[in-house]
Amino acid sequence: MQMALWFTENQTKSFGIKAKVTKGLHSEQTNFQKLDMIKTEEFGNMLVLDGMVMTTEKDEFVYHEMIVHVPLFTHPNPKKVLVVGGGDGGTIREVLKHPSVEKVVQVEIDDKVVEYSKQYLPKISCEYDNPRAELIIGDGFMHILNSENEYDVILVDSTEPVGPAANLFTKGFYAGIAKALKEDGIFVAQTDNPWFKAELIRNAIRDTREIFPVARIYTCNIPTYPSGMWTFTIGSKKFDPLQVEDSKFFELNTKYYTPKLHKSSFCLPKFVEDLCE
Secondary structure, eight states: OOOOEEEEEEEETTEEEEEEEEEEEEEEEOSSSEEEEEEETTTEEEEEETTEEEEETTTHHHHHHHHHHHHHHHSSSOOEEEEEEOTTSHHHHHHTTSTTOOEEEEEESOHHHHHHHHHHOTTTSTTTTOTTEEEEESOHHHHHHTOOSOEEEEEEEOOSSSGGGGGGGSHHHHHHHHHHEEEEEEEEEEOOOTTTOHHHHHHHHHHHHHHOSEEEEEEEEOTTSTTSEEEEEEEESSOOGGGOOGGGOOOOOOSSOOHHHHHHTTOOOHHHHHHTO
16 A cells, blocks of 8 residues: 655644645755655645745746835835845746846855756746846845845845744844835835734734835635735835836746736735724
8 A cells, every 4th residue: 555645734733734745856854944855736836935835836936926026016116136045046037038127146055056946946946147147145134234225125035923034023123124115116025924923913913004104914815824815015115006007017037926916915804904904
């Protein structure tokens, strides 16, 4: 009798998801976290960090399109973009779909995430050799603190607020982002899910409102992330994502994001609205 192998992510102490594994691809303890690459029957190759699903071949496009295209279409002329984290490469792939972008800088703390994403997630990490992309292996928190009036858009593509990513969910970090942005800059951070991390979202939108004139929450659906409902927090010094003119949008090769979805993603369920009050 052949036993099936399953990967389980315990998303809370009493709830989790599981996926049938067809093959283990790589596993190691890096200098920062436990990294696993596994091949699953339902979602293809999957990157797991410290037991948490980071991305999969099947549903990665949702997260990467939504963290990128909402702010880049909101900004009228994004030329220089910073990505903090995102070592799988999907975020810079989407950024480079915008012809106005002259340079995207990615600061990823763990070089092993980049290395094994290139090997096992090539369709996600396909733009690392693009001449408009620069990869820095280092601490994104410190890179932000050492930058001033430099970026049009900053995207915080972090893991959950544990380990090396814990500092990326603090008010001091958001204040550093404001300093690193130009006078009309915009930032977006992934801020987890409202079912299990309500307090995180409440704190993120409160802190962002205290620093940025425009602060909003928007959502998308990612089946392999806790609860399936995922939020992003956007802070803008000048431009409102709900005021983007229709003429600003141009056709992109996307699977989830659309101009209509751009604005509708800010229509929140009542219980999520309540977190933002």
